[in-house]
Amino acid sequence: MASIRSAILAGHLAPGDPLVERRLAEQLGVSKTPVREALIALAGAGLVTVSPNRGAAVREVSTQDIRDAYEVRLLLEPWAVGRTARLAHAAATGAAHTALGKAKRHLHARDHVPLSLANRAFHRAMYAGCGNPLVVDELDAVADLATLGAVTLIWEQSPSWEAEYAQHAEILAAFDAGEAELASRAMRAHIRASLRRLGA
Amino acid sequence: MASIRSAILAGHLAPGDPLVERRLAEQLGVSKTPVREALIALAGAGLVTVSPNRGAAVREVSTQDIRDAYEVRLLLEPWAVGRTARLAHAAATGAAHTALGKAKRHLHARDHVPLSLANRAFHRAMYAGCGNPLVVDELDAVADLATLGAVTLIWEQSPSWEAEYAQHAEILAAFDAGEAELASRAMRAHIRASLRRLGA
DNA sequence: TCTGGCGTACTGGTATACCAAAGCACGTGT
DNA sequence: ACACGTGCTTTGGTATACCAGTACGCCAGA
Numbered sequence: 009m010a011s012i013r014s015a016i017l018a019g020h021l022a023p024g025d026p027l028v029e030r031r032l033a034e035q036l037g038v039s040k041t042p043v044r045e046a047l048i049a050l051a052g053a054g055l056v057t058v059s060p061n062r063g064a065a066v067r068e069v070s071t072q073d074i075r076d077a078y079e080v081r082l083l084l085e086p087w088a089v090g091r092t093a094r095l096a097h098a099a100a101t102g103a104a105h106t107a108l109g110k111a112k113r114h115l116h117a118r119d120h121v122p123l124s125l126a127n128r129a130f131h132r133a134m135y136a137g138c139g140n141p142l143v144v145d146e147l148d149a150v151a152d153l154a155t156l157g158a159v160t161l162i163w164e165q166s167p168s169w170e171a172e173y174a175q176h177a178e179i180l181a182a183f184d185a186g187e188a189e190l191a192s193r194a195m196r197a198h199i200r201a202s203l204r205r206l207g208a
Numbered sequence: 209m210a211s212i213r214s215a216i217l218a219g220h221l222a223p224g225d226p227l228v229e230r231r232l233a234e235q236l237g238v239s240k241t242p243v244r245e246a247l248i249a250l251a252g253a254g255l256v257t258v259s260p261n262r263g264a265a266v267r268e269v270s271t272q273d274i275r276d277a278y279e280v281r282l283l284l285e286p287w288a289v290g291r292t293a294r295l296a297h298a299a300a301t302g303a304a305h306t307a308l309g310k311a312k313r314h315l316h317a318r319d320h321v322p323l324s325l326a327n328r329a330f331h332r333a334m335y336a337g338c339g340n341p342l343v344v345d346e347l348d349a350v351a352d353l354a355t356l357g358a359v360t361l362i363w364e365q366s367p368s369w370e371a372e373y374a375q376h377a378e379i380l381a382a383f384d385a386g387e388a389e390l391a392s393r394a395m396r397a398h399i400r401a402s403l404r405r406l407g408a
Numbered sequence: 409t410c411t412g413g414c415g416t417a418c419t420g421g422t423a424t425a426c427c428a429a430a431g432c433a434c435g436t437g438t
Numbered sequence: 439a440c441a442c443g444t445g446c447t448t449t450g451g452t453a454t455a456c457c458a459g460t461a462c463g464c465c466a467g468a
Contacts, residue, residue, distance in 0.1 A: 029420070039453045041241070044420085045248050052252025061459055063420055076340045083283050083343075140276045142353075143283075146346055153342075229450070239423045244450090261429060263450055411468085416461105423456080431448080438441085 009046035096137025209246035296337025
């Protein structure tokens with residue numbers, strides 16, 4: 009299942025592409041059964057859509073879908089950042105600095121794909137320690153959706169990577185200083201900015 | 209799949225009960241394959257847990273799981289109520305009044321199972337029209353988890369059905385008056401009260 | 409030439425058969 | 439009597455075979 013998932017998120021399978029069970033089965037060297045099960049699991053995660061008697065396809069995401077996803081992030085992630093700051097500060101700060109460092113390098117190299125990956129890792133470091141696995145799973149799912157959307161999506165405004173990096177640095181500074189509430193507010197402002205880029 | 213799901217949520221299958229594929233298959237008059245697919249889908253919904261090479265079992269929920277679920281509700285549902293009030297007021301108010309009426313009757317009859325069902329329907333009416341399917345799905349999932357937890361769970365304080373009803377009525381009054389912000393705040397207070405009953 | 413209906417190929421859905429791993433019980437040895 | 443090991447049974451995992459529904463193309467008729 010992991011291989012289908014990564015193929016989708018890496019953009020090797022474009023949104024709307026039909027996922028033919030037999031074809032995937034022979035490509036992966038297994039039979040239909042595990043492929044089918046993987047597709048069902050991925051449908052549960054929201055990455056593929058299954059139509060009765062018409063099979064599975066890579067999920068097509070609309071601008072509205074992405075807006076919805078960012079709305080969820082706006083509700084959950086600032087809270088999660090605050091909780092992570094209080095509960096798992098030491099563990100989170102290392103991962104966050106690593107991710108931000110990678111982002112800085114890829115930013116200078118104008119290397120957008122690994123930059124996006126690093127940015128996602130930064131966000132994950134900020135919320136993974138919040139202590140609520142339901143929230144973590146939902147934010148992971150929403151990030152997957154956003155990644156999938158980025159393959160296709162026409163943003164109203166193309167992202168300013170420098171601004172994004174600066175905001176991340178600002179969040180992390182507050183986080184490092186133990187200012188949970190400030191980090192939370194900075195994260196909210198950051199996500200709001202992304203939402204605005206979508207024309208919300 | 210619906211039959212397994214409802215059997216779990218109705219408490220006919222207790223948390224921890226092993227879900228043996230062959231057994232379920234013959235009980236439902238189908239083969240292993242669709243049963244297995246249903247179990248995978250239910251695992252995605254968080255109602256069953258699957259251990260590699262050890263099969264599926266009805267999910268066991270801890271007090272902490274329920275606390276996590278209510279935390280998510282606290283983050284999402286007040287917002288959703290406010291949005292429903294603004295976007296889908298007419299559609300929601302009918303369903304909410306119906307559910308609250310049923311709750312009142314079952315409250316007087318001390319009929320707890322349908323009362324819980326009516327209460328859940330009330331909440332759903334309040335958030336279903338929020339316009340964000342991601343939020344609706346997540347709140348549905350969280351409600352399933354809470355229902356599953358209610359089978360087993362020892363709450364610190366048993367619920368005061370009368371107080372719950374009064375709070376629902378209060379929320380609906382604000383909702384009817386078009387006071388979206390007030391309804392949202394009332395919902396937040398209501399969920400906080402439930403969280404307090406868990407000893408949070 | 410365009411349209412409607414029929415047939416065929418394709419593909420998802422389900423059943424069945426087979427294999428491998430885990431759990432349990434029984435027996436044996438100390 | 440207890441503990442360890444071995445074999446049997448149970449059960450999940452995968453492959454394969456079969457069936458049914460859908461879509462697409464081709465042919466015929468207007």
